[in-house]
Amino acid sequence: MADVVRVEPEGDVAVVVIDNPPINASSLSVRAGILAAVEAAAADPAVNAVVLIGAGSTFIAGADLKEFGQPLADPQNPAVIAAIEACAKPVVAALHGAALGGGFEIALGCDARVALAETKVGLPEVTLGIIPGAGGTQRLPRLTGIPKAVELVCKGARIGTEEALALGMIDAVAPAELRAAAVAHARAMIGKNRLRDRPVPDASPEAIEAAAAAALKAGRGRPAVRAAIAAITVAAETPIDEGLAAERAAFQELRTSREARALRHQFFAEREAAKLPGLDAKPRPLARVAVLGAGTMGTGIAISSLDAGLPVTLVEQDAAALDRGRARISDFYAGRVARGALTAEAAAAREGRLTPTLDWDSLGEVDLVIEAVFEDLDVKREVFKRLDAVARPGAVLASNTSYLDLDAIAAATSRPEDVVGLHFFSPANVMRLLEVVRGAKTAPDTLATGLALGRRLGKVSVVSGNAFGFIGNRIYAAYRRQCEFLLEEGASPAEVDAALEGFGFAMGPFAVGDMSGLDIAWRMRQSTAASRDPSHRYVTIPDRLCEAGRLGRKTGAGYYRYEDGKRQPDPATVAIIDAARAEKGIVPRAIAAEEIVERALLAMVNEACLLLGEGVAPRASDVDVVLTNGYGFPKWEGGPVFWATERGAAMVARNLDRLEEASGAGFQRGDLAAIFAAEPV
Ligand code: NAI
Numbered sequence: 001m002a003d004v005v006r007v008e009p010e011g012d013v014a015v016v017v018i019d020n021p022p023i024n025a026s027s028l029s030v031r032a033g034i035l036a037a038v039e040a041a042a043a044d045p046a047v048n049a050v051v052l053i054g055a056g057s058t059f060i061a062g063a064d065l066k067e068f069g070q071p072l073a074d075p076q077n078p079a080v081i082a083a084i085e086a087c088a089k090p091v092v093a094a095l096h097g098a099a100l101g102g103g104f105e106i107a108l109g110c111d112a113r114v115a116l117a118e119t120k121v122g123l124p125e126v127t128l129g130i131i132p133g134a135g136g137t138q139r140l141p142r143l144t145g146i147p148k149a150v151e152l153v154c155k156g157a158r159i160g161t162e163e164a165l166a167l168g169m170i171d172a173v174a175p176a177e178l179r180a181a182a183v184a185h186a187r188a189m190i191g192k193n194r195l196r197d198r199p200v201p202d203a204s205p206e207a208i209e210a211a212a213a214a215a216l217k218a219g220r221g222r223p224a225v226r227a228a229i230a231a232i233t234v235a236a237e238t239p240i241d242e243g244l245a246a247e248r249a250a251f252q253e254l255r256t257s258r259e260a261r262a263l264r265h266q267f268f269a270e271r272e273a274a275k276l277p278g279l280d281a282k283p284r285p286l287a288r289v290a291v292l293g294a295g296t297m298g299t300g301i302a303i304s305s306l307d308a309g310l311p312v313t314l315v316e317q318d319a320a321a322l323d324r325g326r327a328r329i330s331d332f333y334a335g336r337v338a339r340g341a342l343t344a345e346a347a348a349a350r351e352g353r354l355t356p357t358l359d360w361d362s363l364g365e366v367d368l369v370i371e372a373v374f375e376d377l378d379v380k381r382e383v384f385k386r387l388d389a390v391a392r393p394g395a396v397l398a399s400n401t402s403y404l405d406l407d408a409i410a411a412a413t414s415r416p417e418d419v420v421g422l423h424f425f426s427p428a429n430v431m432r433l434l435e436v437v438r439g440a441k442t443a444p445d446t447l448a449t450g451l452a453l454g455r456r457l458g459k460v461s462v463v464s465g466n467a468f469g470f471i472g473n474r475i476y477a478a479y480r481r482q483c484e485f486l487l488e489e490g491a492s493p494a495e496v497d498a499a500l501e502g503f504g505f506a507m508g509p510f511a512v513g514d515m516s517g518l519d520i521a522w523r524m525r526q527s528t529a530a531s532r533d534p535s536h537r538y539v540t541i542p543d544r545l546c547e548a549g550r551l552g553r554k555t556g557a558g559y560y561r562y563e564d565g566k567r568q569p570d571p572a573t574v575a576i577i578d579a580a581r582a583e584k585g586i587v588p589r590a591i592a593a594e595e596i597v598e599r600a601l602l603a604m605v606n607e608a609c610l611l612l613g614e615g616v617a618p619r620a621s622d623v624d625v626v627l628t629n630g631y632g633f634p635k636w637e638g639g640p641v642f643w644a645t646e647r648g649a650a651m652v653a654r655n656l657d658r659l660e661e662a663s664g665a666g667f668q669r670g671d672l673a674a675i676f677a678a679e680p681v
Pocket of ligand 1: 295296316375379383400401424425
């Protein structure tokens with residue numbers, strides 16, 4: 001037996017230690033080891049009880065990533081759990097760190113679960129496009145009841161010890177000394193307490209129906225969510241062995257689905273994103289941060305940092321703006337307390353770490369400053385000049401600019417090596433994406449500190465080169481431009497949005513434009529108008545809308561008209577679009593949803609190839625991480641590059657020819673070899 005599992009006898013209790021660093025993943029050798037240890041303990045007359053415990057910092061935190069998507073070798077988790085249940089002696093799972101997925105299913109197979117405070121338990125399989133496949137959908141509802149099990153499994157929730165105890169998912173919290181507590185618990189257990197023998201607690205059909213409807217809505221009706229609901233809801237009516245068999249069959253089917261493949265791709269892409277090949281510099285210390293500018297972004301970044309336990313100095317240029325920012329942060333925490341998402345003490349502790357001030361000298365005390373003032377190069381350069389004068393040597397100076405040239409900002413300081421871009425997305429305390437922008441002179445340890453901050457804030461960080469719009473905004477601009485072409489050729493805003501929402505985007509591009517305000521892009525176009533090549537295809541519709549005062553939701557109308565917050569097609573927009581088409585002599589044609597999706601996504605793929613060719617995006621998978629985490633691209637499609645590679649090089653190349661032709665003059669074509677490197681194009 002491999003030594004990833006060893007047995008340490010404690011009197012009459014066999015303590016089975018799982019020692020498979022770093023996360024005690026349930027690899028084949030671990031499964032075989034537990035099975036052998038439990039069978040040996042069952043047969044050994046000197047053993048009266050068994051404890052399963054993880055060595056190091058965690059219980060079995062989850063599956064072995066190397067086995068993801070591969071055929072599973074025997075013994076598999078159901079066989080391990082069957083042996084635990086068949087053992088006539090009590091088996092207790094001692095949980096610390098994380099017990100997730102298959103790890104928590106093994107714990108559910110035990111007779112009791114004892115956990116240290118701060119342990120996370122849960123069944124996150126649905127987030128990977130599958131369902132629990134080793135009894136999770138049958139045993140969990142026997143503890144929590146069906147409605148709660150539906151909610152937890154469909155969300156893929158990871159919950160803490162307190163909630164797990166309240167829901168019966170664990171039996172006791174160990175004050176300290178987990179192993180001793182679990183051994184005592186095992187000794188004190190009389191007889192077996194198998195979950196499989198328990199009835200599912202009663203729940204009204206209405207409660208089950210409501211939980212299922214809420215889970216379907218939140219999970220956007222994806223196949224794994226539907227399968228999870230089906231598996232859990234039969235638990236009450238079906239003998240457990242039938243329920244287990246049905247669950248396993250659904251699990252096996254989903255494992256090989258395209259959706260599960262896409263979500264696995266996302267999972268690995270996110271893990272890779274923050275590891276930049278060749279970057280081995282250590283991050284600088286990060287004990288206190290400052291945010292400069294208390295507007296929309298500054299307050300969001302401050303909240304994100306406060307939530308992560310960092311003390312934050314918030315600096316503004318005038319008292320009124322500072323007060324507004326401070327009030328926004330207070331209101332945010334008050335709202336969370338009111339909704340029961342945070343205790344009043346926790347909220348007070350977080351707010352207590354905030355120091356709002358007008359005093360720039362206080363910036364001398366921090367390790368990292370994030371500038372979030374107006375998007376104007378002169379203003380930012382002036383701010384960085386002042387920062388240079390007050391920041392302590394070695395402090396990291398970061399800018400949240402969306403488009404501006406980071407090197408031009410860095411050049412305003414005497415220490416461009418300390419300058420990095422930290423491009424947060426709005427709302428900054430909610431959105432997971434962080435583009436960490438590397439300037440020409442950014443030092444490796446400055447970049448490493450930006451990535452370390454991202455980790456600390458729980459963000460998914462992607463490194464981008466310093467190019468206009470970085471990765472995300474540049475790809476999004478190419479996509480939006482293509483959607484404008486479609487508009488000009490005959491589609492309506494509602495048709496374009498419906499097609500892309502049908503594909504899975506949270507919102508179509510024109511609805512997004514109306515929401516963010518059309519004037520931002522308008523101002524940008526005005527500032528670059530002089531350098532625009534007049535021979536390139538240019539759609540005038542967005543300009544015409546702005547000239548007519550239709551700036552989006554904030555003015556009540558943009559691409560759509562807004563009534564009670566709901567978007568409605570607007571004849572006035574139709575008239576503007578008709579006039580713009582007529583001016584160019586375009587006869588509108590009907591455009592199918594399929595063409596809309598194809599062209600919009602291919603435009604993204606093409607821009608991704610350009611960015612990869614230019615070295616702005618380090619890896620193709622990073623593009624997928626950016627689009628899914630920052631721009632509403634459906635995760636279950638894996639991201640634009642994954643979407644393209646799934647269709648194959650030949651088809652993408654053919655359709656790209658058509659896209660190039662349809663896009664007219666000025667279309668710059670990327671090299672598909674950037675994403676099909678492993679396959680002949
Ligand atoms: P905002 O207008 O809401 O806030 C800017 C704040 O900076 C204002 O409160 C202003 O008083 C303050 N400020 C201006 N000059 C200052 C100075 N010299 N010293 C101290 N404070 C000063 O703007 P928002 O939307 O928060 O944007 C800030 C930055 O974040 C911009 O660079 C923008 O491009 C970027 N960004 C914005 C996103 C968005 O969705 N709004 C998304 C990602 C980045």
